[in-house]
Amino acid sequence: xxxxxxxxxxxxxxxxxxxxxxxxxxxxxxxxxxxxxxxxxxxxxxxxxxxxxxxxxxxxxxxxxxxxxxxxxxxxxxxxxxxxxxxxxxxxxxxxxxxxxxxxxxxxxxxxxxxxxxxxxxxxxxxxxxxxxxxxxxxxxxxxxxxxxxxxxxxxxxxxxxxxxxxxxxxxxxxxxxxxxxxxxxxxxxxxxxxxxxxxxxxxxxxxxxxxxxxxxxxxxxxxx
Amino acid sequence: xxxxxxxxxxxxxxxxxxxxxxxxxxxxxxxxxxxxxxxxxxxxxxxxxxxxxxxxxxxxxxxxxxxxxxxxxxxxxxxxxxxxxxxxxxxxxxxxxxxxxxxxxxxxxxxxxxxxxxxxxxxxxxxxxxxxxxxxxxxxxxxxxxxxxxxxxxxxxxxxxxxxxxxxxxxxxxxxxxxxxxxxxxxxxxxxxxxxxxxxxxxxxxxxxxxxxxxxxxxxxxxxx
DNA sequence: TTACAGATAATAGTTTTACTATTACACGTA
DNA sequence: TACGTGTAATAGTAAAACTATTATCTGTAA
Numbered sequence: 001x002x003x004x005x006x007x008x009x010x011x012x013x014x015x016x017x018x019x020x021x022x023x024x025x026x027x028x029x030x031x032x033x034x035x036x037x038x039x040x041x042x043x044x045x046x047x048x049x050x051x052x053x054x055x056x057x058x059x060x061x062x063x064x065x066x067x068x069x070x071x072x073x074x075x076x077x078x079x080x081x082x083x084x085x086x087x088x089x090x091x092x093x094x095x096x097x098x099x100x101x102x103x104x105x106x107x108x109x110x111x112x113x114x115x116x117x118x119x120x121x122x123x124x125x126x127x128x129x130x131x132x133x134x135x136x137x138x139x140x141x142x143x144x145x146x147x148x149x150x151x152x153x154x155x156x157x158x159x160x161x162x163x164x165x166x167x168x169x170x171x172x173x174x175x176x177x178x179x180x181x182x183x184x185x186x187x188x189x190x191x192x193x194x195x196x197x198x199x200x201x202x203x204x205x206x207x208x209x210x211x212x213x214x215x216x217x218x219x220x221x222x223x224x225x
Numbered sequence: 226x227x228x229x230x231x232x233x234x235x236x237x238x239x240x241x242x243x244x245x246x247x248x249x250x251x252x253x254x255x256x257x258x259x260x261x262x263x264x265x266x267x268x269x270x271x272x273x274x275x276x277x278x279x280x281x282x283x284x285x286x287x288x289x290x291x292x293x294x295x296x297x298x299x300x301x302x303x304x305x306x307x308x309x310x311x312x313x314x315x316x317x318x319x320x321x322x323x324x325x326x327x328x329x330x331x332x333x334x335x336x337x338x339x340x341x342x343x344x345x346x347x348x349x350x351x352x353x354x355x356x357x358x359x360x361x362x363x364x365x366x367x368x369x370x371x372x373x374x375x376x377x378x379x380x381x382x383x384x385x386x387x388x389x390x391x392x393x394x395x396x397x398x399x400x401x402x403x404x405x406x407x408x409x410x411x412x413x414x415x416x417x418x419x420x421x422x423x424x425x426x427x428x429x430x431x432x433x434x435x436x437x438x439x440x441x442x443x444x445x446x447x448x449x450x
Numbered sequence: 451t452t453a454c455a456g457a458t459a460a461t462a463g464t465t466t467t468a469c470t471a472t473t474a475c476a477c478g479t480a
Numbered sequence: 481t482a483c484g485t486g487t488a489a490t491a492g493t494a495a496a497a498c499t500a501t502t503a504t505c506t507g508t509a510a
Contacts, residue, residue, distance in 0.1 A: 017487095024488080040365030042293075045467060056489050061469070068267075134359035140265030142420045155423050173426060174441050180417070180424045181410065188409075189402065195367045198380050199405045201398060216399050224448045242458095249459075270496060281460050286498065453510080460503070467496070474489070480482085 010076045011149040017063045019073070027053050028063055029077075030119040032070055037124035041071060041132045071128075072136050072150055078129045079153035082107070083160065085115050096167035097225075101218050103161060107186035108213050130187045158183065168225050178224065182217060189213045235301045236374040242288045244298070252278050253288055254302075255344040257295055262349035266296060266357045296353075297361050297375055303354045304378035307332070308385065310340050321392035322450075326443050328386060332411035333438050355412045383408065393450050403449065407442060414438045 008020065019025030031053035036044055044067055046060040064070040089106045090099045110126040137151065145151065161179035165172060172178075192199040193209050202212040233245065244250030256278035261269055269292055271285040289295040314331045315324045335351040362376065370376065386404035390397060397403075417424040418434055427437040 022487080042364060046469090047467075057468090058470080058490080059488055062487080066468075131363050131365075134363055137421070138356050138359055138416075139267060140356075146421060151421060155421075158424055173444070175426065176423065177410075177414065177417075177425045177427075177441060178445075181406070184409070184413075185402075185406065191363075192402075192405070196362070196371060196376060196380075198401065199383055200402045201400065202402075216402060219398070220403075220449055224445055247458080271498090272496070282497085283461080283499075284459055287459080291497075451510105453508100455508085456506090458503105458505075461501085463498105463500080465496100465498075467494100469492105469494075471492080472490085474487105476487080477485090479484085 008077055008080050009153070010073060010080060011152055013148040014069055014073045014076060014150060015064055016061075019063050024055065024059060025063055026117075026119055027055070028060060028070075029074070032074065033121055033124050033128060036071075036074070036128045036132075037121070041067070041128075041135060068136075068139075071132055072145075074125065075129055075133050075136050076150070076153045078125055079157055081115050083153065083157040086157065086160065088115075090164075096164060100161075100164050100168060100221065100225075101214075103164060104182060104186065104217050104221070105214050107183060108190075108210050108217070130191050133187065165225065172225065178221075182221070185217055186213065189216065233302055233305050234378070235298060235305060236377055238373040239294055239298045239301060239375060240289055241286075244288050249280065249284060250288055251342075251344055252280070253285060253295075254299070257299065258346055258349050258353060261296075261299070261353045261357075262346070266292070266353075266360060293361075293364075296357055297370075299350065300354055300358050300361050301375070301378045303350055304382055306340050307335075308378065308382040311382065311385065313340075315389075321389060325386075325389050325393060325446065325450075326439075328389060329407060329411065329442050329446070330439050332408060333415075333435050333442070355416050358412065390450065397450065407446070410442055411438065414441065 012018070017025065019028050028049075032049060035049055035052050039048070046057045046067065050057045050060055060070075064073065086103055086106045090102050093099045093102055110122065116122045116125075137154075139145070158176060158179045161182060162175035165175040165178055189200060189202075190209060190213060193202055193213075202209060202216070237243070242250065244253050253274075257274060260274055260277050264273070271282045271292065275282045275285055285295075289298065311328055311331045315327050318324045318327055335347065341347045341350075362379075364370070383401060383404045386407060387400035390400040390403055414425060414427075415434060415438060418427055418438075427434060427441070
């Protein structure tokens, strides 16, 4: 099977050198996902990552300014692929309401294998985004980073979702806020269920929790729209 | 006017030494709020904070294990006082729906002067919580911290809000998730408006944005409940 | 009033993490 | 095979995180 280079559209301000252009770069992404999932962002540093992938600290600094930029890259990547997946999943659906429900399902069920290259563990990437996305958006540097286009991928998927909402109800006053809220809930509800269950209502982890989350969000949406 | 010692109910696992029991401790809280608001959590360290309050690094380490614990303390403090304020604000309201609307107003409008001691800048504390609360809840150590009771204050206010929701509709299936969602929106919507306006719908910062946020949340709640 | 105990804070470090200047290597081209 | 270009590794420095020890302060009892 031929190696297909996937195209991801990520702002070049995020990295120093494009990691997808070299083997070392791809290995950085691969191992960053493995190690971040394992030890978390706070405990990650470039020394550990270098050791994990049998490279050196200095090499990592050639690709990313620091670990925040590396995280920003992974999150941007996630939203880029999620946006693509979502567009694929709804492309043949005509009815706006069905489009929205399908979008929620896609968001909650995360990425599927076919859209990510083989060196990416998409479930781990999903967990990393759930655990750390807020750290990319909540920083004193938010305005600078925003100007440099760091958040474009997230904004795009919010825009797509808000347009579906407007298709359902063109007079609805808060399409963007609702879209943002849906996306955040799709990330958070599973995390809360696993770690802070008293912040949610779904009882046990044993039943299909992803499906429960979809039901909850669509229930709320049914009433709002 | 006599100095009234406010009572805050914060889990003693968060700190090494109770900062409210000494003058130095209170000064740590005071200056932590000032400096965190100014430079943000990522750029904060105990050396800078010590210099800011004309103390030493070592003294800070006697009160808090590290800057994460200091942040956790401030966030717990915020929710403790917010919970108290909320209970005060709704104590004479009989009708459940009015109770909920008033709760949203309280959450969005943040704390009022009378509930915080003089050395606390409550607006800055509010900004700190908006900017950094997610960092306290999203960490690999979440399960350990949860077991030690770090999140009790947040859980309490979610519980109170969810009970109000059940008063309105005792059959509603997702009172806790909705309560959590309301609280998160009350924090986020202003932040997005200021920094990532394309994630919201309220247009300009010039009009009363807090009021706009209340209107949006109550509009959604009206449809859901 | 002073000698001592107990509590608190400051000094002066060490260890770990973050970051960078420089050197070494690999590969394609003349 | 000599040389330019791109890439990675070595070997550091700078800064942040953390701690062992000493100093000071306060209250109490001889």
